[in-house]
Amino acid sequence: MKMNEQIQTLIANSRLAFVQGKYQEALDIAKDAIKVDPNNADAYLCAGNANMSFEKYDIAIKYYQKAVECEPENGDRYFHLGYALATNSQSAEAIAIFAKADEIGCSPEVTGQLYKILGMLCFDLKKYDDAVVNLCKAETIIGIDIEILQRKALSYGMLGEYTKGLEVANQIKLFAPSEYLGYRIAKEILLLQNRNEEAEEEIDRAERFSRPCMDFFIDKISLELAKYTQDKEKEHYRRALAYINDSLYAIKPEVQNVVDAYINAAEVYVQLEDGDMAANCLGAAENPIDSFNEGFSINKMESKENAGPIMRPSDREINRAVEEARRKYGDRRIEQTGYRVYYDYC
Structure with a gap:
């Protein structure tokens, strides 16, 4: 077999192994390809891609640098190097490499991603003017992309161009109305x-039209706590507790969500000077799965003198709680999980 045919076969096999998730095999074949032809940029690219999958970014960067050395006039090679640098938190170096890629020119499928990532890097570095320019370029090539719209809206906001920011936020609501x-x-x-009042109205609209999510409940809780700092009405603390409780009914909680809910509730009870409930919530947070599955409630319970033995809620009580969440957040958005928290072994 001629060397050219051999190297092409090795590269094709490495790419196939990569798309099949066989990253070590892809890397081994790429190394074989490099031995056959040390000047083949695609071989170094395959090796770099495999190392990116292993999160070995420093090694991947070295392979991508070799690919650039092999083809210094190919903008795509600079893009892959810049992407690895950005992933490795080397933002300034990544921006310089992306600028070089833009100067040389990249293939159409890469150019849009280049501007998108460059815009996101500029946003993270608080270079909001540059972020807007690059994100707009990316949008022209890629089309509608929620990540682009998100950072573009926030960039406009940080630049004080509030009207433009709100227009983009409304675009997001249009293209992802349930989010x-x-x-x-x-x-x-x-x-x-x-x-502030209009901001609160925005959250109220979200309550009517979007799917419940943890960010929504966090914002509702934060809003009530912020209101307390203004008027010192403890009713805001009680409302915050109600939203913490709702967050465990209206969405299917992960274990960390349950822990956070119990800890947040404990902090609110400290502000309400209710040491018993604060202690109960902290105790529940220490064993969140059993506490949740056994029906522990962050709502104020009866005093110990009057309370009977603590038992798991009846099906009727569970249904009543779920129905209350359904009434607030819509039947299509509620899923009754039977007070179960599922382990995540991943």
């Missing part, structure tokens, strides 16, 4: 303008 993201971004931009 809370667009409402949350609109809320953040309104808060930047101290339009």
